[in-house]
Amino acid sequence: MSQATGAAPLVADAHNDLLMACLHRRERGVLDPFGDDWLPGLREGGVIFQVLPIFTEEQFVGEGALRRSLEMIDVARDIASMHSAEVGLVEDAGDIDSVIDSGRIALLVALEGAEPIGSSPSMFETMWRLGVRMASLTWNRRTMMADGVGESDTGGGLTSLGIDSIAEMERLGMILDVSHLSAAGLASVDRVVKRPYVATHSSCRLLCDHPRNLSDDQISMTAQSGGFIGINSFGPFIDTVAPTIERYVDHVEHAMELAGSEKVCIGADFIEDLVRFVDPILGKVLVRPEDLAPTVGLSRPSHYPNLTTALVERLGPEQAERVSSRNMLDFFRRALPDGG
Secondary structure (H helix, E strand, O other), X not given: OOOOOOOOOOEEEOOOOHHHHHHHHHHOOOOOHHHXXXXXXXXXXXXXXEEEEEEOOHHHOOOHXXXXXXXXXXXXXXXXXXXXXXXXXXXXXXXXXXXXXXXXXXXXXXXXXXXXXXXXXXXXXXXXXXXXXXXXXXXXXXXXXXXXXXXXXXXXXXXXXXXXXXXXXXXHOOEEEOOOEOHHXXXXXXXXXXXXXXXXXXXXXOOOOXXXXXXXXXXXXXXXXXXXXXXXXXXXXXXXXXOEHHHHHHHHHHHHHHHOOOOEEXXXXXXXXXXXXXXXXXHHHHOOHHHOOOOEOOOOHHHHHHXXXXXXXXXXXXXXXXXXXXXXXXXXXXHOOOOO
16 A cells, blocks of 8 residues: 555544444434445545454443443444455455455444453453454453553552463454553563563653553653554643644654654544543443533544644654555554454
């Protein structure tokens, strides 16, 4: 996949919770929420590769988590079936270029938080067979494997089950995502992993002191593993006063200084866009709309041209293309199975 000289950079995004939004809309009788609510914006934004996380809402934590995750996998497969001329699911490295070269958007399904796995690492193989190719051990809360950033005061690292789970993921070839993991958990991960891991949607704590952001040492550690850092666009992670696209690019530049130009990507996490579609009661579990401070001009996929223009102006065309898509695509080409 090559890009025409002078064209606006195309976009690969490491985090968009649209599966949950589509499921909520489908539960309210909307037949094609992806086609109605998301596909036009992805096309307008120049998106060619999109990671689709499966997130367990608070009220489904426990025995309902596995059922909820299967429902979201079903949504992903329905999207791929209903819009086969526009999108394609990615399960091995060869799928990336075959989908993108056909003019479609490549979709990779991931697991955000291991609640659906419970206490059975063998369930990762079930998820693998269903097309899940990346997973994190936690969201902000505690799981049986590790503590999320919301439990950082405990100082807990990986549990023995978490260590066993990483070993099982690495056996399968499933990529580990460390966004949302507590500092002690990330330090534990770095000691036990044998394969690269990634932080799909985390920004720089030095520039914005939020617990969801990564310290300089954590950014360097993630890059040294061979993985990438996807910069999150959520306003409170970008700046506590004035989250702007220029400030977002500051985070990109800072991460590049620590990780190198080939290890920084986009992990937008459009929360502001998400709460437009998620049931209002459930939305308050995720984030209170009144607390939102959107990054101006970067709150949904159709806004990506604003970002890519700013990246070109600050970094130049080649580095902007790396951050916008090439770095992430190159990583997944290396990390996913070859399909042979």
